[in-house]
Structure formats: C-alpha cells, structure tokens
Amino acid sequence: MPEKYRFLTGYMKTFKGGVSLPEHKDLTVDKKIRPIPPPFEMILPLGQHTGAPNKPLVNPGDSVKVGQCIGKAEAFISAPLHSPVSGTVKAIKDIFNPIYGKKPAIIIENNGKDTPVSFIKREDPESLPKEELIAIIKDAGLVGLGGAAFPTHVKMNIPKGKTIDTLIVNGAECEPYLTCDHRLMVERTGEILKGVYLVASILNAKNIFLAIEENKLSAIFAMEKATVQMKKEFHGKQIQIIVLKTKYPQGGEKQLIKAVLKREVPPGKLPLDVGVVVQNAGTCFAIYEAVYKGKPLIERCVTFTGKCLREPGNFTVKIGTPLKDVVGHCGGFTETPAKIIAGGPIMGIAQYSLDIPIIKGITGIVFISKKDLEIYEELPCIRCGKCVDICPVNLMPTDIGRMVKYSRWHYLDELHPSDCMECGACAYICPSRVPLVQYIKLAKIKESERK
Ligand code: SF4
Ligand code: SF4
Secondary structure (H helix, E strand, C coil): CCCCEEECCCCCEEECCEEECCCCHHHCCCCCCEEECCCCEEEEECCCCCCCCCEECCCCCCEECECCEEEECCCCCCCCEECCCCEEEEEEEEEEECCCEEEEEEEEEECCCCCECCCCCCCCHHHCCHHHHHHHHHHCCCECCCCCCCEHHHHHCCCCCCCCCEEEEEECCCCCCCCHHHHHHHHCHHHHHHHHHHHHHHHCCCEEEEEEECCCHHHHHHHHHHHHHHHHHCCCCCEEEEEECCCECCCCHHHHHHHHHCCCCCCCCCHHHHCEEEEEHHHHHHHHHHHHHCCCCCEEEEEEECCCECCCEEEEEECCCEHHHHHHHCCCECCCCCEEEECCCCCCEEECCCCCECCCCCCEEEEECHHHEEECCCCCCCCCCHHHHHCCCCCCHHHHHHHHHCCCHHHHHHCCHHHCCCCCHHHHHCCCCCCHHHHHHHHHHHHHHHC
C-alpha cells in the first residue's frame, strides 16, 4: 500500500508541464562546500549505478589504497568502483543500499593514512583522441551525478550513424532543498567549464548550452564571467548560458531539451535521437577531475539538509561514508526526523536507517521534521484534470491510476505508463491526494509482466 504522507505542502504557481514549489534552498544555498573526513568504517556497495553491478576484485584481509579499483565493471552498462580510503577489506556482505535495497557491499577499515595509488595528471588533455578520453572516463567509474547514476562513458559513445550537434549542461537543480550543483557552479566554475569543453570535444558538438534556473543568480554570474574568460583558452568555442524559469520538473533530460532547444524527444526515443547529449554540471566537474587529475570517482558533493539537522550544508563526502557519520559531522539532530529522504524531496526515496552509505547517485539527504509532514487520506478523484495539465510528458495520470485501482490492466497499453519519468508533479498537485506515482509504478510493473 502507498504510504499516506507527503511533505512540502502547498505550491506557489502551476504552469503547463510544471509547478513552482516552495524551495527551502535557503537552508544551505550560502553554505560553502566543506569536506567531511572519512570515518573508520566505509561501506562500498557493489551496485551504485544503472546497469550491471560490480564484481569484487578484493577479498577480506586485503590491503587497499585510495583510488584503487575494488569492483570490476563486466558489462557495457556498468562503471568500476574504487576505494575512497586506504586500509583493509574487512568483509563483503549484504547491506541496505539507499537506492537498490539489500545488496552486497565491500566493507573497508580506514587506516587514516590516505595512501593513494598514483594518479596520472595530464597537462593538455584536449589533445587526446576521443577514444582515449572516453576510456579515462570509463576507468574512473564516472556516472551521472544528477541522480540517475547512468554510466557516463556509455552516454559519450555515440552509435554510428548518429550525430550530436548540441551539448546541454544541466545546471537546473529543480528539486527543492538541493543546492550542491548550485554551490559547485559558484565554487568550482573553471573546473566545471574545463569538463564541459572536454565533453563537447568528445561529442564534436557545435553548440554548448549551460542551462541554469533563474533562482541561482550567483551561479549564473560566476558562469557568465568564466565563460567569457575561457573563450580564448578554448579556441573561441563559446558556451551560452541559458537562464530558465524556475519550475519543477525541469531537470529531466527531455524537459531540458524542450526548454532550451524547443525540440521534442519522441516517446521511447533518447536525446541522441534528436542530436543532443545532456550532462549534469556535477558530472562535468567529475570529468575534469578524472581527466586532468587522474582521480576516479571516490567522492562527490552532497547537500545534507532539513530543519532537523543542526548544521545543514553542502559537503564533499567520500563515497561509502555511512549516513550516521555524516549526521554526527553535521552536529546531530535538533529533533528526531519524521522522514529521511535520499535524493530530492519529490523524487527521492524514503530511508529507514542511518546505517546506509552515501553512494554515487546521492545528490542530497533531506531530514523532514514532524510538523512539515502532512498525513492524508486518499479521496475520490474529482476529475479536475490538474494532473493531466501538469504532466511534462503529456500522460493521463488520473486514467492510469483508475485503471490500476480497478485492475483494468489491458487498458494500460493505450496510456503509456512507461513514458512516466516519476517526477511526482501529478501526485503533488492532486487535491484528492491520489498517490498517482505509486499507481503508475504498479502499472509499469504490470506492463512489463504482460510483454
Ligand atoms: S505521470 Fe509521471 S511524468 Fe507525468 S506528472 Fe506524473 S509522475 Fe510526472
Ligand atoms: S489531479 Fe487528482 S483529482 Fe484531479 S483529475 Fe487528477 S487524480 Fe483526479
């Protein structure tokens, strides 16, 4: 049964295909990124991304170094896993993965020495052939850091016969509460842009757009200034900053392509089918680190926030750091959270323990207080049509929900539930509190069973 709660109550304005939400970004937007030191015990899940999980390359008792590959990627859609600390492998056992459920993980005891493998620094990576750049990105274990965690090298391998004319860098960060991409764009501006140029050169994209929502003025100013300065360094190639209206959802690839280029990605097709690749701003920063510094993906920027947390902020945190250690670093709780959400509050996943590790796809953790939580009952649909108006991919959420509720599975074929990106806007806006996303998720399961 769907859970009967929701938070972030009320909305400011609705648009065709989106809604303006209370943002709550003020809790962390001015907090500079700070590092969280890795604790004694690190938890490295073998499945942290879309695609096949890793095969362990270490055994209990083995010594490891910072940056050492400890999980092999055997499938094309996969990415290797690296140790974020030096120390000893204590065990390989099942743990609670915040996104993928109970799954195996490598447990490492940190010796605190930070002994690294040697990272290969590169002075002029722009001159490297694109195949070599893609191999570096693949070996560094990079995945999309906007939340999808899709292996980055796969996105950069454009199939024969397809041409990419446009790269869109996603700086929208449309989910409420999250500010990690905003802070990265302010504080790591030059590094992100170097990563963007690398991606553009791999794709041979003529047009480069950096899309930022208008609520991130400091990021827009920082990027505007840096793009002008760096134009000369990168042979006159200009990145155009696109300032978007603030609305949810807008960070999805298809919505962003529509907002920036007015191109529609047809149902069942990919951005590359319309000549576009979208990369998140944080991913571009990780690409810079991998290519220029030879550093694999062993840490990322994460927003830890919510009114229950004593010191919310944006932090560079090592992959595999247990959440309980993060909370300790943030000064603990001012009150026991009523809900803990991994990811943004709309699309994120509820967590039931602080023993989960931070993994590659975690953009933020939101700790919700009891008074911000609305307990509700599902009421009958009043056929207001608000869910239909707001759906960014033009679905009929109310009809899908009704067909699922009354087990009319054969009608689902005409309603295309598989096109739903689970943004949650329909459920959020529904006055009858119909848990539409849960019904749509069930519809997707039934649809795949019927095929
Ligand atoms: S049907 Fe899916 S894509 Fe459309 S608003 Fe609802 S959750 Fe978002
Ligand atoms: S928004 Fe809710 S009440 Fe309105 S049509 Fe959709 S499901 Fe029914």
